Amino acid sequence: MDLNDADFIPVSIQDIPLIQTYLLKAKYEESNHNIVNFFQWIKQYPLWKYTTEHYLLLLGVHKGKLFSYMPLCETQYFEEAILKDKSIFNQFNIPFELSCFTENEKDKVLSLLPMAYVTCEEDASDYVYEADKLRTLSGGKLQKRRNHYNAFLRNNEGHVSTEEITSLNKDEVKAFLASWKTDSNDEYFLYEKEGVFSILDLMGQLPCRGLLLRIDGEIKAFLIGTKSSERMVQINIEKADPMIRGLYQAIEVEYLKTFYTDAILVNREDDMGLESLRQAKRALDPLMMIHKYRLREHV
Structure with missing residues (x-):
């Protein structure tokens, strides 16, 4: 498939305002449909765009296979966007494949393409939490994290700045x-780290906020997040010195108290199928999960 012939154009950093405009129209809360995630991984997972007045289609590639993300548009243009997307794939005689579709959008596609093959991407489900619980670490289920945080405050009193x-x-x-x-x-770790460097270079161009934490003047942690909807903040990047007890809890609490204070939900993304990460995210007492689906026109 020649993407140029299909009117798909490679995405570049100049497209940040355009993509963010359409993301705001779509109001998705799923973590892959996020401006920071798109550009953090763009070297490993390049993107192409197809733009109309009513919608923006984003095409990605994974393991050599082309797929489309959820169309970025207002609800009334979703069907039009999906049918156009499908026609482009059909034009080049390749299976129509969609990825990172949420429950509601998956059902919309099935109403148009009832024979599509659907798989739930279990390891990709997002963990969503009540923002106030993470700001205060309140409740019995967060006792262990609260203990770590309080230990951090005791051990570093008078030495911390953000x-x-x-x-x-x-x-x-x-x-x-x-x-x-x-x-x-x-x-994966090396690619992820490379992507974080890219995001740091784009600070000021991306609609995100970052907070760093110093101990005795030396940076020991930082966190970058975005407002993914009116009610939700997404934690995109979180790095801290693992040898300092309670530091991860501290940077997150400080971030949520400093930025996006009106957010009532926090999306901490998926666990990548890693058992240790899964246990840590479950221990935070998620309010809900955002499940994701892959759809194929042909098996």
Whole structure:
């Protein structure tokens, strides 16, 4: 499939305002449909766009297969966008494949394409939490995290400061990231870290906010998030010195108290199928899960 012939154009950083405009129209709360995620992974998972007045189609590639994300549009244009997307795939005689579709959008597609093959991407489900619980670490189920946080406050009283990530301190954050977990050679970890460097370079261009935490003037943690809907903040990137007890809890509490204070929900993304991460996210007492589906026109 020649994407140029199909009127798909490669996505670049110049498209950030365009994509964000259409994301706001769509009002999706699923973590993959997020401006920071798109550009954090764009080197490993390049994107192409097809733009009309009413909708924006995003095409991705995974393991050599092309797929489409949920169309970025207002609800009334969803059907029109899906049918156009399908016609482009059919034009080039390749199976129509959709990925990262949420329950409601999956059902809309099935009403149009009832014979589509559907699989639930179990390891990709997003964990969503009550924002106030994470701001205060209140409730019995968060007792262990509250203990870690209180220990951090006791052990570092008078030594902690926080500040927003800006062009003035961005290089310091990158230096901390470069030294963070340097012993890991896992391919996914290295790609993820490379993507974080890219996001730091785009701070100021992306509609996200970042907070760093210092102990005795030295950066020990940082967090970057976005407002994914009127009610939800998404935690995109979170790095901290793992040797400091309670530091992860501290940076998250401070972030949610500093930015997006009107958000009532927090999306902490998926667990990537990692048991340790799954246990940690479940221990945070999620309010709900956002399940995701892959649809194929042909099996």
